[in-house]
Amino acid sequence: MSNHERVLLAMLQHPPDPNEPLPPANRRATIFGTTLSFLILSSIAVLFRLYVRVRIVREPGWDDVCILVAATLDIIASIFVCLAVDYGGLGHHMLYLKPEAAENYLLYFYVAHAIYITNTAVIKASLLLQFLRIFKAGYMRWTCLGLLALVSLWGLGFSIVAWFPCFPVRGYWQRTTEARCYGFGFSNVDDFVNIYKAHSASNMAFDVAIFLTPLVLFGRPNLKPKSLLAMAGVFAFGGIVVAASIWRLYAISSNQAATYPYYDFTWWSPPMIILSCLEIDLAIMCASMPIFWPIIEKSLTTIFVSYEVKVTEERIDDDYGLAYELEHSRSRREGSMRSTSGTSVEGLTKDEDENKAPKYSVGIDPLSEEANMRFQTSIQSKPRPHWAI
Incomplete structure (x- = not known):
């Protein structure tokens, strides 16, 4: 019996109520409204950032390239999430979907999830490259370089597992195809759940480490109250990103990566998918705000002072x-x-x-x-x- 057949048999043994009302997170309006709203905000933040860096201060760098790549990947992933709702049955019970809809969902989820895995590393690299503009020498610069090396290796490893979960790759969404799968490819339940937890936990740990890195600036003597307030605001916004990653880890643990209390990937996945989108969007905005906000602030100051x-x-x-x-x-x-x-x-x-x-x-x-x-x-x-x- 193939793995796909075992999952299908488990679904048939515990069939959900076909008339069960949709939870708020499973509704199309919730998924579209949350995903697209924050996508628009993050895209505007990136445009402001690039305008300031390229046209005003004329000081673009590799951190801007990374944030542009992250924003582009974020747009593509959001499109596939929306496609999964309209054509893949995301938010509904998988057992009652037509075979082509279930296959569409697995394909769209594969692309969106692989992009998310890659994007978490790209955004972290952008933030660390931005910190290297701050710390020109000393132990803090070496700390950032060390974190950058670790994040790069971490992102590369998980990206390979996410983009190539099966051999051939189409075996991920064409479950009747003879394929050798592992990790995210659902070779067995324990490996499947553990790799989701491993990535989410390590992602949260890196978020906390990167979030704490620039806090050393608060120890500067004679720190201006204005700078102190602005820094505190940005760090508080970064705290929301960390909170989103923690919440996502909790969601994965509570339903065992959409396998508990019964197998139903399209029914249990929406909260995790929404949190993934929010985490990426908030991280992009957090990385962009310190770049363009001073220009807005100075413009207002010019008007009133x-x-x-x-x-x-x-x-x-x-x-x-x-x-x-x-x-x-x-x-x-x-x-x-x-x-x-x-x-x-x-x-x-x-x-x-x-x-x-x-x-x-x-x-x-x-x-x-x-x-x-x-x-x-x-x-x-x-x-x-x-x-x-």
Whole structure:
């Protein structure tokens, strides 16, 4: 008896109620509404990020390439999830599906799941590459490089298992085909459940490790309250991503990867699929927010706040790193702007002299001709009139 026949026999021995009402997570409106809404938000975040990096600060990097790849894969996976709902019976009892609908579901799920496995590694790599802009030297840089190597090997290993669960691969969705399957290919129940738990648990562990890595920035002396608040906001958003991965692990454990209390992959899978989509979308937004949010913030500041500015030119030979990407600077090829609102470590702190007024810095338009020069600006702000907003 083939594995497919054993699963079918187990379904027949414990047939579900065909008139059972759909749980909220199994409804088409829930799956479409949640998946597509967060997909749109994450896509907008990526577009903002790329616009800022390419057109404004002109400092694109490999982290941007990775996030673009992740966003593209996310769109493809979401399309296949929606196809699984309309043409694969996702959300309904698998036993009562037509054979072609069940095969469609296995095909669509195969593609969406394999993309998810790959995407978890791509997004983590993007975040670590972004952290390398911050930590230019020292043990934190080596920590990021070590995590990047581990994540790359982890992602490669699980991606191979996800993309090639059977030999030939079509044996995954054409269950009547003679194929040798393992892991995600459902060779046996224990291996099938364990590999889902192994990936979900290791994914959560890497999420926590990457989430905790930049917390060392909170130990910087004289950290500006504004930077502290912004960093706390981004880290809190990252905490939601970690919570989603924990919730997904719990969902997989509670129904044993859609095999408990009985085999019914299309009925028990929707919560796990929705959480997978949310995890990827939230991770993409979390990685993009520090890049584009300062531009929005500065635009609002320009509207509501005015300053008298005195500008002096200063040649700076130092090469400052990106301490935190809530602000931006020019590419290292053109030099660095020393700015307390910039992306260097010193940009997180306010430099005050007891005998002098505090100095602040502002950036220049990177699209202007003066962008090739390095400036340090000293702003002396006057009290705003009582009528000012």
